[in-house]
Amino acid sequence: MANRVTLADVAALAGVHPGTVSRALSAKTENQVNAATVRKVRRAAKQLGYTPNAMARGLRTRLSMTVGVIVPDLTNPIFPPMVRGIDSYLLPRGYSALVVNTDGSDETERTVFESLLARQVDGFIVATGHTHHRLMAEAQERGVLVVMVNRDAHGVRYPAVTGDDSLGIKEIFAHLVALGHSRIVHLAGPAGFSTSEIREEAFRAACEQFSVTGRVLPTSAYSIDAGQAAMDILLDGPAEGFTAVVAGNDLLALGAYHSLRQHGMVCPDDMSVVGFNDMPFAGDFFPPMTTVRVSHFDMGAEAARLLLAQIEAPESTALAVRLPVSLVVRGSTAPAKR
Amino acid sequence: MANRVTLADVAALAGVHPGTVSRALSAKTENQVNAATVRKVRRAAKQLGYTPNAMARGLRTRLSMTVGVIVPDLTNPIFPPMVRGIDSYLLPRGYSALVVNTDGSDETERTVFESLLARQVDGFIVATGHTHHRLMAEAQERGVLVVMVNRDAHGVRYPAVTGDDSLGIKEIFAHLVALGHSRIVHLAGPAGFSTSEIREEAFRAACEQFSVTGRVLPTSAYSIDAGQAAMDILLDGPAEGFTAVVAGNDLLALGAYHSLRQHGMVCPDDMSVVGFNDMPFAGDFFPPMTTVRVSHFDMGAEAARLLLAQIEAPESTALAVRLPVSLVVRGSTAPAKR
DNA sequence: GTGAAAGCGCTAACAT
DNA sequence: ATGTTAGCGCTTTCAC
Numbered sequence: 087m088a089n090r091v092t093l094a095d096v097a098a099l100a101g102v103h104p105g106t107v108s109r110a111l112s113a114k115t116e117n118q119v120n121a122a123t124v125r126k127v128r129r130a131a132k133q134l135g136y137t138p139n140a141m142a143r144g145l146r147t148r149l150s151m152t153v154g155v156i157v158p159d160l161t162n163p164i165f166p167p168m169v170r171g172i173d174s175y176l177l178p179r180g181y182s183a184l185v186v187n188t189d190g191s192d193e194t195e196r197t198v199f200e201s202l203l204a205r206q207v208d209g210f211i212v213a214t215g216h217t218h219h220r221l222m223a224e225a226q227e228r229g230v231l232v233v234m235v236n237r238d239a240h241g242v243r244y245p246a247v248t249g250d251d252s253l254g255i256k257e258i259f260a261h262l263v264a265l266g267h268s269r270i271v272h273l274a275g276p277a278g279f280s281t282s283e284i285r286e287e288a289f290r291a292a293c294e295q296f297s298v299t300g301r302v303l304p305t306s307a308y309s310i311d312a313g314q315a316a317m318d319i320l321l322d323g324p325a326e327g328f329t330a331v332v333a334g335n336d337l338l339a340l341g342a343y344h345s346l347r348q349h350g351m352v353c354p355d356d357m358s359v360v361g362f363n364d365m366p367f368a369g370d371f372f373p374p375m376t377t378v379r380v381s382h383f384d385m386g387a388e389a390a391r392l393l394l395a396q397i398e399a400p401e402s403t404a405l406a407v408r409l410p411v412s413l414v415v416r417g418s419t420a421p422a423k424r
Numbered sequence: 425m426a427n428r429v430t431l432a433d434v435a436a437l438a439g440v441h442p443g444t445v446s447r448a449l450s451a452k453t454e455n456q457v458n459a460a461t462v463r464k465v466r467r468a469a470k471q472l473g474y475t476p477n478a479m480a481r482g483l484r485t486r487l488s489m490t491v492g493v494i495v496p497d498l499t500n501p502i503f504p505p506m507v508r509g510i511d512s513y514l515l516p517r518g519y520s521a522l523v524v525n526t527d528g529s530d531e532t533e534r535t536v537f538e539s540l541l542a543r544q545v546d547g548f549i550v551a552t553g554h555t556h557h558r559l560m561a562e563a564q565e566r567g568v569l570v571v572m573v574n575r576d577a578h579g580v581r582y583p584a585v586t587g588d589d590s591l592g593i594k595e596i597f598a599h600l601v602a603l604g605h606s607r608i609v610h611l612a613g614p615a616g617f618s619t620s621e622i623r624e625e626a627f628r629a630a631c632e633q634f635s636v637t638g639r640v641l642p643t644s645a646y647s648i649d650a651g652q653a654a655m656d657i658l659l660d661g662p663a664e665g666f667t668a669v670v671a672g673n674d675l676l677a678l679g680a681y682h683s684l685r686q687h688g689m690v691c692p693d694d695m696s697v698v699g700f701n702d703m704p705f706a707g708d709f710f711p712p713m714t715t716v717r718v719s720h721f722d723m724g725a726e727a728a729r730l731l732l733a734q735i736e737a738p739e740s741t742a743l744a745v746r747l748p749v750s751l752v753v754r755g756s757t758a759p760a761k762r
Numbered sequence: 763g764t765g766a767a768a769g770c771g772c773t774a775a776c777a778t
Numbered sequence: 779a780t781g782t783t784a785g786c787g788c789t790t791t792c793a794c
Contacts, residue, residue, distance in 0.1 A: 092771055103781050108773055115773090120779055140543045141482045142771035145786045150479060160507055161704060166499040170525065177536075182522055182543065186515075187508065198515075205478045205520065340708055366499060370678055372710030430787055441765045446789055453789090458763055480787035483770050 091136045100130035107131070111138070144206060153393060154202035155185040156195065157213045162308075162337075163365040164382045165213065168235065171386025172211060179394060181208075188214050190307075196221060203230070209393045211386075215239040215246075216278045231396050233404070235389040236382075238280040245396075245404035247389045249380035250411045251281060251362075255288035257413040258332055258360050258378065259296050266422035267330040267358065269299045273316050273342060275334030276307050285334055285362065301328065305338055313341020314348075321349040329357060329422040336361035336368055336377055339418070343371065354420035364414050373417035380411050429474045438468035445469070449476070482544060491731060492540035493523040494533065495551045500646075500675075501703040502720045503551065506573065509724025510549060517732060519546075526552050528645075534559060541568070547731045549724075553577040553584075554616045569734045571742070573727040574720075576618040583734075583742035585727045587718035589619060589700075592749040593626035596670055596698050596716065597634050599751055604760035605668040605696065607637045611654050611680060613672030614645050623672055623700065639666065643676055651679020652686075659687040667695060667760040674699035674706055674715055677756070681709070692758035702752050711755035718749050 097104040102123060109115040110127040119127075130136075144150045155172060157165045172183050184207060186198040195214060199221060202210070209231035212222065219239035225232055226242055234246035262270060272289040275282030286302060293300035303320060305312040313333060320328070333339035339361035346353050353359050353373055361368060361377035368375040392404045435442040440461060447453040448465035457465075468474075482488045493510060495503045510521050522545060524536040533552060537559060540548070547569035550560065557577035563570055564580055572584035600608060610627040613620030624640060631638035641658060643650040651671060658666070671677035677699035684691050691697050691711055699706060699715035706713040730742045 093773095094771080104771090105773075105782075106780055109780085112773085118779070123779080137538060137542045139483070139771050141479045141488060142786090143773075144479045145477070145483050145788085146771080146773045148786070160498075161504040163501065163504075163704070166501075166504055169498055169523075173525065177524075182524075182539070184520055184522060185507075186520075187511065200475060201520070204475045340705075343708070366501070367678075367705055367709070370681070370709050371705070372708070372712075374710075431789095432787080442787090443766080443789080444764055447764085450789085456763070461763075477787050480770090481789075483772085484787080484789045486770075 091134045092139070093136075095134055096127065096131045096136050099134060100127045102127065148206075150206040150208055151181050152205065152207045153181055153183055153390070154199075154205075154207040154210045155183045155213070156198060156202075156210060157185065157187055158190050159187050160185065163367070164236075164363050167366070168213065168382040168386035171381075171383035171388075172390045173386075174383070175387045175390035175394070181390075181394070183211075183390075190214075192221070199225070208397050209233070211235055211389045211393055212244075213237065215280065217280060217283065218278070231393065231400070233389045233393045233396070235385055236281065238406070240280070245392045245406060247385050247392065247407045247409065248280070249378075249385065250408045251284045252288040252291075254362060254378035254380070254411040254413070255285055255292055255332065256295075257411070259292040259298065261376070261413055261415060261419065262330050262332075262358065262360070263296045263298065265330075265358065265419060267298070268422070269326070269328045270301075270330045270332060271320060271328045272300060272302045273313055273331060273333040273338045274302050274304050275338070276305055276312070279308075282334060289332060301326070305334065308335050308337055310337050310341040310344065313338030314344045315341070317342045317345035318348075321345055321351070330419070331357060331359045333359065333361050336363045336365045336375060339375060339377070340371065343418075354418050356423070358419040358422070360419060368414075369416055371418075376416045376419040377414055378411050379414050380409060385409055429472045430477070431474075433472055434465065434469045434474050437472060438465045440465065486544075488544040488546055489519050490543065490545045491519055491521055491728070492537075492543075492545040492548045493521045493551070494536060494540075494548060495523065495525055496528050497525050498523065501705070502574075502701050505704070506551065506720040506724035509719075509721035509726075510728045511724075512721070513725045513728035513732070519728075519732070521549075521728075528552075530559070537563070546735050547571070549573055549727045549731055550582075551575065553618065555618060555621065556616070569731065569738070571727045571731045571734070573723055574619065576744070578618070583730045583744060585723050585730065585745045585747065586618070587716075587723070588746045588749045589622045590626040590629075592700060592716035592718070592751070593623055593630055593670065594633075595749070595751040597630040597636065599714070599753060599757065600668050600670075600696065600698070601634045601636065603668075603696065603757060605636070606760070607664070607666045608639075608668045608670060609658060609666045610638060610640045611651055611669060611671040611676045612640050612642050613676070614643055614650070617646075620672060627670060639664070643672065646673050646675055648675050648679040648682065651676030652682045653679070655680045655683035656686075659683055659689070668757070669695060669697045671697065671699050674701045674703045674713060677713060677715070678709065681756075692756050694761070696757040696760070698757060706752075707754055709756075714754045714757040715752055716749050717752050718747060723747055 110124045188195040215237035232244045238246040274286045303316045305316045364379035448462045526533040553575035570582045576584040612624045641654045643654045702717035
């Protein structure tokens with residue numbers, strides 16, 4: 087594959103030593119070199135179409151200028167914006183992101199983690215956090231730099247960037263209660279994730295606060311099918327007078343849509359449904375989904391910022407960052423039927 | 425960042441020469457080495473937690489085991505499955521994909537292309553093709569290995585993996601004509617892309633073949649807004665008796681939904697709409713979208729296969745691959761009103 | 763079957 | 779301000 091012009095070639099053409107070329111071409115060191123020489127070197131480099139070899143540089147500097155990004159599954163629509171957010175911070179600073187998927191498998195996660203380490207990534211952004219995360223604990227012991235994103239891990243001192251989930255749930259309740267709902271179901275995210283825990287916790291607290299009768303339905307995954315299955319359990323049994331569903335995320339809410347439809351019920355007339363995340367196209371579903379917006383782009387950008395801060399100053403105390411959320415009211419919520 | 429165990433360390437512990445460790449640890453060369461030595465080396469490597477340094481290896485072998493993937497925008501939902509497809513072929517073979525976005529900018533594309541080249545990628549998978557693609561022409565001259573995916577580029581001899589767009593359009597027509605539609609609009613994709621050209625061409629041919637009165641509405645981008653704007657133009661004017669819309673892709677079809685709704689029309693009662701791609705969640709829109717399914721996962725996997733074939737045997741004549749398509753009939757198409 | 767030695771392309775200390 | 783030198787960690791000829 088092409089591109090066999092080296093520093094030595096440029097040096098030869100410019101009539102200087104390779105070391106000088108290296109200095110002339112790097113922003114940090116070009117002031118150590120005569121302006122005229124810099125120009126001469128630049129001209130030679132351009133003429134030859136010189137591109138520095140990142141692997142040679144990285145080998146020497148022990149820096150790959152690459153960060154590993156570990157996500158459960160890129161086809162989950164919250165991740166592409168997050169990856170774009172990461173890139174938006176990384177690329178202008180000369181870094182690249184290597185994105186890998188785990189499909190929820192701890193074993194796959196270990197494999198990709200090691201392979202990323204073999205590629206000498208300078209740090210990780212990890213979106214696969216779960217509450218008891220062995221790998222993260224080990225990574226910390228090995229001195230690997232990590233920023234957690236979206237989900238946190240317990241007992242690990244890595245910085246984390248999350249949305250303000252508690253506030254999101256509270257805003258949902260304010261909206262629902264104003265619409266007259268007093269019996270509300272929570273389609274709780276699967277166990278073992280901080281997002282699930284925090285949202286369920288906030289749900290219970292909000293029930294207290296707003297004097298609402300709540301019921302928590304566990305789910306097995308953050309997926310449409312799991313949401314549908316959980317909702318089926320409610321609708322197959324006695325009605326119990328619930329008029330609204332607060333789902334752990336938009337996918338679960340979509341599952342609730344499916345279940346409702348299958349049971350001949352209409353959302354929002356028979357049952358209001360609220361999602362979480364405001365994933366792309368949430369406004370194009372039927373009905374357009376009321377949900378809590380979290381900017382996954384910002385989440386990614388912020389995580390990248392925290393990671394580079396650590397890379398450049400390993401001592402920097404990067405704390406948890408909580409991003410703002412906002413309720414987006416669309417067509418899946420309506421006044422409670424009396 | 426951690427991980428400072430080298431070959432030399434392993435060699436010292438195992439009591440052999442670094443060269444021997446290298447041979448013992450590589451599948452291709454381990455048969456050159458005594459079985460007992462291999463075991464000894466393996467044990468030492470495991471004990472120290474040795475991970476080979478990919479940059480050092482790459483520098484020596486001139487192979488990065490990395491491929492560059494250039495997409496317009498990862499948040500366009502057809503790309504995540506494609507990237508997963510690429511990964512599905514690459515990762516088991518020891519390769520990684522470095523994905524970058526261009527946001528449709530030729531300048532950005534040049535920049536990311538060069539930066540990927542600097543990272544010594546062994547080849548590219550390019551999803552940003554347009555009909556007259558300067559960069560691809562240059563890349564070919566420079567001997568850069570590329571596989572085009574989804575879209576083709578004219579006048580470049582790179583292999584391309586695309587869907588069978590012509591067949592897709594034909595199947596749409598068979599469906600629509602069976603429903604009694606005889607006046608059909610095409611929301612054509614923007615100029616300069618092979619997908620737009622081929623689909624529009626197939627539309628015109630199908631109009632001939634099925635004796636349908638067609639009208640082509642150009643759009644400025646493959647986006648919801650562009651689709652809505654184009655559809656607005658039709659609906660703001662005299663009706664002309666059109667009863668169905670064949671959109672250049674699902675996003676344009678979604679734009680048609682919006683325009684229809686804004687004009688107080690109901691899909692599919694007043695107007696049938698067909699998309700193209702069967703993007704994720706197309707079945708969850710309102711109404712669930714009738715569209716042509718193309719497996720973008722397979723597309724990515726196939727592109728990766730073609731690229732690795734080229735990398736491993738640069739002489740291999742990789743031709744264009746056309747993937748099968750299938751019409752997915754959902755709720756956005758209905759019998760034509762008489 | 764294994765050791766020795768060179769070198770991939772670059773940067774960074776050191777010397778001048 | 780620039781040249782010299784060494785070496786990042788690995789693979790791979792060439793010896794033995």
